Amino acid sequence: MNNITKNHIKDKLFSATGIFSTLIGLILLAVFIGDIIVEGAGRINWDFITGLPSRKAEKAGIYTAMIGTVWVLVLTTIISFPIGVSAGIYLEEYAKKGRLSRLLEVNISNLAGVPSIIYGLLGLEIFVRILGFGNSLLAGSMTLSLLILPIIIVATRESIKAVPQSIRDASFAMGATKWQTIQYQVLPASFGGILTGIILALSRAVGEAAPLIVVGALAYVPFVPSSPMSEFSVLPIQIFNWISRPQHEFLVNAAAAIIILLIITFIMNGIAMYLRSRWQKKIKW
Numbered sequence: 001m002n003n004i005t006k007n008h009i010k011d012k013l014f015s016a017t018g019i020f021s022t023l024i025g026l027i028l029l030a031v032f033i034g035d036i037i038v039e040g041a042g043r044i045n046w047d048f049i050t051g052l053p054s055r056k057a058e059k060a061g062i063y064t065a066m067i068g069t070v071w072v073l074v075l076t077t078i079i080s081f082p083i084g085v086s087a088g089i090y091l092e093e094y095a096k097k098g099r100l101s102r103l104l105e106v107n108i109s110n111l112a113g114v115p116s117i118i119y120g121l122l123g124l125e126i127f128v129r130i131l132g133f134g135n136s137l138l139a140g141s142m143t144l145s146l147l148i149l150p151i152i153i154v155a156t157r158e159s160i161k162a163v164p165q166s167i168r169d170a171s172f173a174m175g176a177t178k179w180q181t182i183q184y185q186v187l188p189a190s191f192g193g194i195l196t197g198i199i200l201a202l203s204r205a206v207g208e209a210a211p212l213i214v215v216g217a218l219a220y221v222p223f224v225p226s227s228p229m230s231e232f233s234v235l236p237i238q239i240f241n242w243i244s245r246p247q248h249e250f251l252v253n254a255a256a257a258i259i260i261l262l263i264i265t266f267i268m269n270g271i272a273m274y275l276r277s278r279w280q281k282k283i284k285w
Contacts, residue, residue: 033262040255048256053220053238057249062257064221065238068137069206069264071225072234075141076148076205081198084149088156088194093182112150119147120214128215135216138228143211148201155197159190192279199272203265209236235261 051061091108095101123143133139163186171181187194212234219241221233235257242254 036255036258036262040252040257040259043252043256044259048253049260052222053233057245057247057253060242060250060253062235062238062260064224065233065235065257066260067224068217068221068232069234071137071228071232072141072144072212073202073206075137075228076144077198077202079142080145080149080152080201083145084152084198084201085156085194087149088153088160089182089187091153092157092160093178093186108150108153112154115210116147116208117210117214119143120211122146123211123215133229135218135231136229137225137232139215140212140217140232140234141228143215144205144208147208147211148205151201151204152194152198155201156190156194159193159197160186162193163189192276195279196272196276199268199275203268203272206264206268207236207261209234209240212237213240235264 048061049066050063051059052063053065054060091101091104095104120143123139123146127133127139127142128135131139133142167185167189168181171185172178176184217237218231218233219237221231225232239254239257239261242250242257245251
């Protein structure tokens with residue numbers, strides 16, 4: 001048996017193993033989601049969505065946690081979007097390619113894989129203690145912005161990198177400056193990929209509990225946040241709080257809240273896929 005045949009057999013085995021592992025993962029995920037739906041779907045109603053937290057499971061709702069989640073997502077987007085996209089543009093279009101640039105690229109890619117609890121500890125020290133924001137929405141949002149910034153920067157760079165060099169050359173040939181080329185040619189052509197990366201990064205942020213617990217988000221908040229300096233809770237923390245209760249009714253509440261959180265995540269991912277598909281059809285090179 002020659003080396004080509006052996007390599008072909010190895011490739012087949014690796015491919016079969018990968019497919020089998022994927023199928024097992026999908027089956028386990030389907031069983032898990034199905035169990036949650038069976039357990040919590042019956043609890044979802046208008047009173048559950050608009051109800052305030054309560055120590056009685058049958059009266060407890062997710063309204064304050066859901067509004068806190070919306071606040072956190074909006075503030076995180078406002079903070080991370082301009083910083084992440086600007087950093088990606090600078091690193092890809094302006095930064096000189098050298099040892100320092102390569103070092104920055106490697107470190108940014110590595111930061112995307114750092115455990116979220118580390119960002120929580122960083123946010124606790126900088127935003128809560130040094131800057132004095134306390135356990136506010138602003139502190140939590142800035143912590144989550146640190147968490148997703150590497151993802152946005154990488155997505156921005158990859159989207160800009162995918163724009164053909166011929167588009168830039170044609171713009172320069174028409175007398176446009178570098179910034180005019182970026183503003184009117186590169187960014188419109190790459191915006192679909194950038195927006196997809198931002199939405200997927202926010203999808204990760206919406207499910208995070210650990211960094212927000214570290215910065216002081218509360219498990220029980222009987223009021224709706226009214227400003228960026230308000231105390232807050234979010235759906236993942238509310239779910240964590242209910243799961244820790246011994247009563248079965250709170251577990252049912254947690255399952256219902258998980259369904260709501262899954263719906264929000266699926267909607268955000270669906271929007272990202274739709275925008276990417278639409279932009280790819282609109283921009284043809």
